[in-house]
Amino acid sequence: MPSVDTEPARPSLRKAIAQLPLPPVPAITSSTWRTHSSFHSAQSWAFEAPEGEGILDYERLEHVGDALLGAEIALMIDEQYPRVVTGVRSLVKACLVENITLAQISQRLGLPEQILCSYGQRASIRANPGVQACVFEAFLASLHAEQGAAAMRTFIRAIYSPLLPATVEALRPLFVSVPSTNGAVNYVGQLMEWSMKKGCPGRSVQFNQSQRNGNLPHNPAWVVECTVADAASGIGGQTFVGTGTTIAKAKNEAAEKACSALAIAA
Template identity: 45%
Template sequence: MSNAGHPEARAALAAALPSLAAGLPPAPVVADPTYLTHSSAHGATHWKFEAPVEHPVQDYERLEHVGDALLGAEVTLMVHEAYPQLVVGVRSLVKSSLVENELLALLSSAYGLPDQIRTAWAQSFSLRANPSVRACVFEAYLAAVYEEHGHAVMSAFVREVFKPLLPVAVEAMREVYVPPSAPVAVPYGGLVRNPVSALYEWTQRGARRSLSWGAPEGIGPPHCRTWSIQLCVKDGGESVYHEGVADTVKAAKHLAAMLACAEMDILF
């Protein structure tokens, strides 16, 4: 499936998979190698509507189409069963992150499928290294498991593979939609000092000190938008970056400034 997931969930899944790989379930054995065959191995044959009965299936394209649907349905059910309170928009992002090409390509590699892909000799290296091809082969494999072993075996395998990955995606999205509450300015010396003001005061006490803010970025639907902003603090030749995430731009800026103050022991 094309990449439609959320970047935070995508990154969290990619980071988590290496440590989870040792616990992946064994792959059911599939006798028919069609799921490993790329169309370049035999030359693509195109039909206007349907292939003749006597024309055998020679590559994974049709299996990948079925596997994509089977995987999407199974993961959707897993999200619904494990997290029934998630709103629909977040459910869609979690599901998309779990079934997009980037993660499926990594799973395909974890099961050693890319090295087995059958292609035209001249294209073997580039196709086996292509994340989209790797993902397609994984989906085709699921369809092959379904055809040879039935839905129950396919379903059990998918659920074992994705059970530890599902909470990773959900918690990554939780951090985006439910960020920590932005801190408020605290009393200091009988006054309330804003960390943004404290930072600007700090820049005045050094010849090569400066602050710069990135453009705020909105994440999520309009009715539940989260804002992030990046702060660059320069002191001489050194630059340090801090990011604030909150439900308003002002609160995100406040949080980024507070993080910078905390790191540099600036009282506010």
């Protein structure tokens, strides 16, 4: 899928995760889901492990858990938001399964402190967001293996049911509620749709943190930068600047300039 900017949803997700009513964490017999490769000294093979070689760390489980979680989130989006277009669905899913989100969920569930790893690296490994995200996905795979698909689905949905609407509503203004500089055209929405068009990899859109210029509170001037990239067109990261009396207007003006440069029809 094309590169997407998940930053707009992160504050809402962070707040929702912090307030999440946690479901009971199912008991898992196997400890493989929480075993880092450093615990048994990492081993690697060119193609596959020798016959009879046991799986000692969470990497295989993390791979399976990633797929299981992604499929369940896609189903939840389809069930609860059937009218949302495909490109937006991809963005919602990306927000919900990116490492930042998974690490925060893992922390709330108390998984990092259970990680088995090299004693000398314990503090850094357990504090690593990438590792925290991996053990959450590995836990889901172990839950699926030991207690079945229904138990795993129940656990995932108990966590994500409050997070899905928070993400959708955080992203909605990017597409349908951004005031336009000319009162009619939502250039931000057009630009985001362009970036997520099916069959067009290598496209990305990112808006920077808004800056406020001027000292008059009754007439502030906001400045927003919009950086776009399109590998197919050889655009490696072109930046457009918009200004306005509100953040939304400044963002839409920057998007309008980007749309014009990219020949995206209004």
